[in-house]
Amino acid sequence: MKRLFTYIMPVLFLSLLFSFSGDKDQLLFESKSVTARPKTSDSKEKIEHVFKFKNQSKESVLIEEVRPSCTCTTPGYTKESVKPGSDGFVKLSTTAEQLKKAGKVEAVIKTIDNKLVKKYYLLELSYGK
Template structure:
């Protein structure tokens, strides 16, 4: 029993000693503190003066057979004065998969939201909302795809 307690105690000492002895790398010591930006500097440089303007805010895919996948690209332009950074894009249904421009969109430049709608199990009239969140003046914008899915016979 004493050996078991001694083993547990020794293991605890080794564990705690190992946790506090993290090796320092050369890279960490090379960082010049005057070159590190602070969070206030970063947020100050992007004060939300970018603006997203979509060429179209809705796409009607018409009538498709159940099981077909409908793809569409919503293009937008930054008509503001600062870069627009998209932080998230989500769809109102798991059957709709969005992908989007990850890089900052500079003023006057364009970005895109690609949407794929899988019509499997979605028979009937469809309207799917895609929500775009960003640092723009219009922080949350939406686009939609709509149409009708008919049963595949």
Template sequence: MKKIFTFLPALMLLLASNAFAQGVLKFEGESHDFQKVTEGTLATHEFRFKNTGNQPVVISQVQASCGCTTPDWTKEPILPGKSGFVKAAYNSNGRPGAFNKSITVTSNAAEPTKVLTIKGDVISKAEAAKTYTPEQKAASPKLTVIQPVHDFGKIELYRMTSAKVKVKNTGKSPLQISDVHAACNCVSLATVPEPIKPNQEAILELSYNPTLLDDRNEVVEIHSNDIVTEKAQVTLKARVVKSLLAPSIVKEGGNSVPFK
């Protein structure tokens, strides 16, 4: 009996210590206001945090409230006392006006769900240009398309293909490509490239899904944080056919006809 009474306090102490053994994500801030954002800019903010608990924290998922916001986060376990980040990138292309988006962080921390918010007001390039000073324009990145035309030649209808387009930042600060747009809605940016340093070149990979036959000339607008260039464009040319497979020839009577 004495052994039982001695064991119980030790067990209770162990259970109590396990109950308080948790990681805690302490964010430096849980909301960010971009204020004015020029349309076409990829508005990005990094929420920094520290694990102030006594156990490692693993972030299992970060979910944005809309497809216009792309999240990123620290993937490895965050040990006690260590720091990490949750990044939110809002694509302002084609979204003029005010925005308010949430980013839900799910982890094994003491507070398993944390909601972060970003907000701002998207204004057009023409409107923004009125407020820029000569100094701001001089310091802007500048997008120069080195290969303004890409000719695919003959391609197949509805067969996704890609074009690699060379561009250069001829401005004074890092250039961030945010999105592309074509009237056909058949061209997209395969991957969002890293910021391009001043006087550096980069390759943009564009995905093209042809949806109409015959000769095509798709004018693609490239959106970025360049506040000087009105429009940066590349033209995708192609001869779109139903099939690239050569027809088989068989004998029908005395004539050779395509196999059907």
């Protein structure tokens, strides 16, 4: 009995592990981390970056929420469901002064698909000279 348990437990564990981690990301981002460099010395210069993605799943995906780590950042994103194979975006906007002070801003993206599967993505906008 002990021998049977020794063989069955690893197989059971591995099959559970792959059933949860085997899903690829629904959204394929061109990049998830960007360094923004101000074009002028004006601290009020608007800094924004558009993170583009493609829905590579077989389900339509809706962005439920974009939550930046700093209140100095304004998010924008595709509001309607993104159909399979279609493109969407997440935009982060701030000023050079605020981004320099923060060093970097991270944004958590929460999505849901037609089968009610939720996924989270992390995007990063950092300050560079």
